[in-house]
Amino acid sequence: MEAKKTSxxxxxxxxxxxxxxxxxxxxxxxxEICDLAxxxxxxxxxHFGGKVGLYRELCHSLFSTIFDQFPVTRDxxxxxxxxxxxxxxxxxxLNRLLEQQAGExxxxxxxxxxxxxxxxxxxMDSLVDEFVRPTAGVLFEIIRQILGPxxxxxxxxxxxxxxxxxxxxxxxxxxxxxxxNFLDLNEPGIVEELARHVTRFSLGGMAGIRRNLENTVAxxxxxxxxxxx
Amino acid sequence: MEAKKTSxxxxxxxxxxxxxxxxxxxxxxxxEICDLAxxxxxxxxxHFGGKVGLYRELCHSLFSTIFDQFPVTRDxxxxxxxxxxxxxxxxxxLNRLLEQQAGExxxxxxxxxxxxxxxxxxxMDSLVDEFVRPTAGVLFEIIRQILGPxxxxxxxxxxxxxxxxxxxxxxxxxxxxxxxNFLDLNEPGIVEELARHVTRFSLGGMAGIRRNLENTVAxxxxxxxxxxx
Amino acid sequence: MEAKKTSxxxxxxxxxxxxxxxxxxxxxxxxEICDLAxxxxxxxxxHFGGKVGLYRELCHSLFSTIFDQFPVTRDxxxxxxxxxxxxxxxxxxLNRLLEQQAGExxxxxxxxxxxxxxxxxxxMDSLVDEFVRPTAGVLFEIIRQILGPxxxxxxxxxxxxxxxxxxxxxxxxxxxxxxxNFLDLNEPGIVEELARHVTRFSLGGMAGIRRNLENTVAxxxxxxxxxxx
Amino acid sequence: MEAKKTSxxxxxxxxxxxxxxxxxxxxxxxxEICDLAxxxxxxxxxHFGGKVGLYRELCHSLFSTIFDQFPVTRDxxxxxxxxxxxxxxxxxxLNRLLEQQAGExxxxxxxxxxxxxxxxxxxMDSLVDEFVRPTAGVLFEIIRQILGPxxxxxxxxxxxxxxxxxxxxxxxxxxxxxxxNFLDLNEPGIVEELARHVTRFSLGGMAGIRRNLENTVAxxxxxxxxxxx
DNA sequence: AATGAATGAGCCTTCATTCAT
DNA sequence: GATGAATGAAGGCTCATTCAT
Numbered sequence: 001m002e003a004k005k006t007s008x009x010x011x012x013x014x015x016x017x018x019x020x021x022x023x024x025x026x027x028x029x030x031x032e033i034c035d036l037a038x039x040x041x042x043x044x045x046x047h048f049g050g051k052v053g054l055y056r057e058l059c060h061s062l063f064s065t066i067f068d069q070f071p072v073t074r075d076x077x078x079x080x081x082x083x084x085x086x087x088x089x090x091x092x093x094l095n096r097l098l099e100q101q102a103g104e105x106x107x108x109x110x111x112x113x114x115x116x117x118x119x120x121x122x123x124m125d126s127l128v129d130e131f132v133r134p135t136a137g138v139l140f141e142i143i144r145q146i147l148g149p150x151x152x153x154x155x156x157x158x159x160x161x162x163x164x165x166x167x168x169x170x171x172x173x174x175x176x177x178x179x180x181n182f183l184d185l186n187e188p189g190i191v192e193e194l195a196r197h198v199t200r201f202s203l204g205g206m207a208g209i210r211r212n213l214e215n216t217v218a219x220x221x222x223x224x225x226x227x228x229x
Numbered sequence: 230m231e232a233k234k235t236s237x238x239x240x241x242x243x244x245x246x247x248x249x250x251x252x253x254x255x256x257x258x259x260x261e262i263c264d265l266a267x268x269x270x271x272x273x274x275x276h277f278g279g280k281v282g283l284y285r286e287l288c289h290s291l292f293s294t295i296f297d298q299f300p301v302t303r304d305x306x307x308x309x310x311x312x313x314x315x316x317x318x319x320x321x322x323l324n325r326l327l328e329q330q331a332g333e334x335x336x337x338x339x340x341x342x343x344x345x346x347x348x349x350x351x352x353m354d355s356l357v358d359e360f361v362r363p364t365a366g367v368l369f370e371i372i373r374q375i376l377g378p379x380x381x382x383x384x385x386x387x388x389x390x391x392x393x394x395x396x397x398x399x400x401x402x403x404x405x406x407x408x409x410n411f412l413d414l415n416e417p418g419i420v421e422e423l424a425r426h427v428t429r430f431s432l433g434g435m436a437g438i439r440r441n442l443e444n445t446v447a448x449x450x451x452x453x454x455x456x457x458x
Numbered sequence: 459m460e461a462k463k464t465s466x467x468x469x470x471x472x473x474x475x476x477x478x479x480x481x482x483x484x485x486x487x488x489x490e491i492c493d494l495a496x497x498x499x500x501x502x503x504x505h506f507g508g509k510v511g512l513y514r515e516l517c518h519s520l521f522s523t524i525f526d527q528f529p530v531t532r533d534x535x536x537x538x539x540x541x542x543x544x545x546x547x548x549x550x551x552l553n554r555l556l557e558q559q560a561g562e563x564x565x566x567x568x569x570x571x572x573x574x575x576x577x578x579x580x581x582m583d584s585l586v587d588e589f590v591r592p593t594a595g596v597l598f599e600i601i602r603q604i605l606g607p608x609x610x611x612x613x614x615x616x617x618x619x620x621x622x623x624x625x626x627x628x629x630x631x632x633x634x635x636x637x638x639n640f641l642d643l644n645e646p647g648i649v650e651e652l653a654r655h656v657t658r659f660s661l662g663g664m665a666g667i668r669r670n671l672e673n674t675v676a677x678x679x680x681x682x683x684x685x686x687x
Numbered sequence: 688m689e690a691k692k693t694s695x696x697x698x699x700x701x702x703x704x705x706x707x708x709x710x711x712x713x714x715x716x717x718x719e720i721c722d723l724a725x726x727x728x729x730x731x732x733x734h735f736g737g738k739v740g741l742y743r744e745l746c747h748s749l750f751s752t753i754f755d756q757f758p759v760t761r762d763x764x765x766x767x768x769x770x771x772x773x774x775x776x777x778x779x780x781l782n783r784l785l786e787q788q789a790g791e792x793x794x795x796x797x798x799x800x801x802x803x804x805x806x807x808x809x810x811m812d813s814l815v816d817e818f819v820r821p822t823a824g825v826l827f828e829i830i831r832q833i834l835g836p837x838x839x840x841x842x843x844x845x846x847x848x849x850x851x852x853x854x855x856x857x858x859x860x861x862x863x864x865x866x867x868n869f870l871d872l873n874e875p876g877i878v879e880e881l882a883r884h885v886t887r888f889s890l891g892g893m894a895g896i897r898r899n900l901e902n903t904v905a906x907x908x909x910x911x912x913x914x915x916x
Numbered sequence: 917a918a919t920g921a922a923t924g925a926g927c928c929t930t931c932a933t934t935c936a937t
Numbered sequence: 938g939a940t941g942a943a944t945g946a947a948g949g950c951t952c953a954t955t956c957a958t
Binding site: 019025026027068107108111114115117119125128133136157160163166169170172173175177180182198200201202203205209211212 | 254308349354361365387437
């Protein structure tokens with residue numbers, strides 16, 4: 001639930017979120033944003049220095065809010081299994097990507113995120129460092145533990161991308177699979193359901209990878225002698 | 230490898246692919262496209278009726294070419310396992326999404342595709358019906374067989390999206406994970422490596438799902454008696 | 459008399475001359491120019507690349523026209539005195555600076571010239587080289603002959619600036635001395651009258667300078683002995 | 688030497704002098720002036736009622752200061768020759784026009800003056816009456832005496848403009864003749880040197896005019912008889 | 917006395933498009 | 938078939954100014 005801002009700055013940011021998400025950066029116009037915000041057309045330049053500045057600040061603010069709202073890790077009790085950590089991570093990530101305004105069918109934040117991922121603007125650079133990299137680091141460690149000591153960094157990367165890809169796809173490709181009637185993301189409880197599925201699917205996938213790693217090594221160890229058969 | 234067109238029409242299409250992929254629909258300008266194509270600024274309107282017409286035709290032509298080039302199914306010998314069919318599907322899909330111009334690092338086609346998925350233009354509608362739906366149908370059937378008879382349509386959908394999500398993510402999020410140094414998609418043989426990974430990961434994932442389905446049913450069947458423990 | 463152009467380019471140039479002269483570069487607006495020219499507001503950008511390009515081309519065209527129209531030297535018969543050459547020069551220069559549209563009281567060209575001299579824009583650089591320098595060279599030689607062999611380059615420069623200053627002042631300070639009722643530049647024959655005056659005044663001035671130079675040298679030559687007295 | 692003001696008003700005036708001189712009235716912006724002055728952007732309107740008011744006050748203050756600093760006449764001892772009065776006048780006028788800030792190569796005051804002469808703003812009207820007219824009156828009388836009783840008002844005006852023109856030209860056309868390497872106004876003692884030259888040149892010029900007047904009258908008187916030859 | 921926020925008007929420029937050739 | 942010239946609409950932005958504090 002998003003509290004409607006009363007300051008001019010806040011109203012512009014709210015409106016910008018809507019318009020940029022719907023139209024993209026080039027498609028959006030300052031005029032449209034100001035009309036929606038109910039402010040003067042010069043206010044964007046006054047408060048943000050221009051269209052680009054507004055976009056930058058909006059992204060930052062959006063990412064900041066959403067990342068604070070849905071953490072992907074926390075102070076787990078000692079001995080918590082990596083599988084449980086993964087479950088928590090997946091639910092957090094999906095919430096970040098699928099979160100939407102109460103009452104509105106338009107997930108403006110994830111839409112904007114998806115745009116940036118498909119066509120990263122210069123704004124992206126700082127965001128990746130500030131928001132994405134730490135998140136990826138957390139997941140990387142979890143997966144390393146799940147895959148076990150034989151996994152190379154490349155193995156871990158592959159699995160990480162497999163897991164993240166599933167989550168992102170829900171956020172980005174919504175227009176596609178909505179059209180194909182595969183899934184309705186507006187159902188209540190859908191995020192939790194998807195989190196359970198992604199967790200289970202990915203754990204299964206990683207188990208397969210791990211098994212393969214171990215077999216490969218075992219096979220190598222027996223090379224020269226007879227294989228197990 | 231893309232044969233350079235010599236007709237005005239062809240030169241415009243080539244240039245449009247580059248510019249639209251880089252700038253998006255609103256960001257691209259007819260002038261820029263015509264400059265790159267070396268044609269008159271009025272030629273776009275003459276040949277395609279306008280910017281929208283050009284975009285529509287470009288998408289169609291791009292999808293058409295790429296879908297023909299990389300099939301996701303074929304006349305398998307009778308008795309081919311669904312796992313083998315899946316492997317073929319995954320490699321085809323990844324090729325479609327990661328294909329790039331020979332010698333150029335810019336995967337203009339998948340970039341354009343990614344854009345359309347993140348922000349589908351009106352052009353999308355016909356494309357989904359013509360290209361995406363049949364592809365999805367093929368995969369749906371393969372997964373149905375792999376998951377076994379106990380899987381509901383929803384289960385199949387979930388797994389389908391999990392698999393497709395992994396593949397798309399490679400095509401769309403390249404700017405992100407390139408920045409994070411997770412993966413370099415320019416390595417030779419990378420598509421095949423990814424295909425092997427996605428196939429194995431997904432088979433593992435689906436195996437997990439299937440096992441769970443069977444256990445759940447079994448547990449229900451034994452309800453009243455003792456669980457396995 | 460200025461032939462009204464019929465091409466869009468020409469109409470814009472005509473209008474620009476009027477507006478830039480009246481308002482200065484920053485004060486003038488493209489809209490006003492296009493309104494006066496009866497063309498679309500985008501035509502300036504199409505034909506001249508922008509406001510600056512239009513200004514540059516206008517200055518060039520104006521200078522070119524006016525310098526061709528009023529020469530300051532010609533093929534004099536052998537033995538023509540430097541005084542006669544000077545008279546010709548002065549009349550030519552004054553015509554350049556005071557020339558005005560038939561029927562209009564606004565001397566747009568000299569006004570524009572005056573502006574450039576008081577606040578030279580980047581456009582000025584090429585104009586000085588192309589137009590002003592050769593003119594100055596002609597005058598420099600005439601004055602050198604009038605002042606005689608004892609004149610240093612500095613003496614010549616001083617006299618040159620004295621002469622040119624008189625002429626320019628008529629072109630630039632018109633708003634001032636019109637207000638002070640000193641002179642009405644709209645009288646017929648005024649340019650010829652001024653030319654006669656400036657020529658006579660300057661010849662007198664230079665005669666004074668020359669006399670002084672010769673006396674000084676003579677005095678030096680007699681230093682130690684008696685002066686002529 | 689200009690004392691740096693500490694009051695907001697004074698700081699704005701100082702800054703305005705710099706900016707208006709460099710950019711002209713339309714080219715200068717209130718924001719730029721306030722930035723340089725280190726004051727709030729609303730301060731110009733608060734203190735001067737607007738951009739025009741600031742400009743008016745600045746001109747007034749500038750003219751007032753400079754005219755007080757360099758007089759063009761004084762209480763001469765009885766019997767002082769008009770030639771001596773002229774020499775004093777010329778030095779005073781040149782000082783007014785060429786005066787520049789200590790240590791800075793930019794003569795902001797004369798630049799501004801030159802602008803006003805080339806393109807007088809409405810502000811000019813009052814300034815002409817208050818400052819220019821009295822100065823011109825002084826010179827008019829001096830020249831009347833030098834030219835002698837046969838000179839008409841028109842003769843006097845011509846000579847006056849010839850003299851004033853030389854002086855103004857140094858102040859206004861500096862960018863031109865600096866580019867042409869005719870003169871470097873930054874040399875020490877240059878103003879005195881120029882004053883000597885202008886005085887001598889003009890006295891020579893007026894002597895020529897006077898001689899001509901007398902010859903003309905004499906010739907008329909002798910009409911019917913022989914001319915002097 | 918002074919200011920930060922906000923504004924309406926207007927700026928130059930760029931856009932996709934049209935039209936006569 | 939193809940194009941150079943021209944255009945109306947709209948773009949982001951800057952301006953001097955105002956107003957509540």
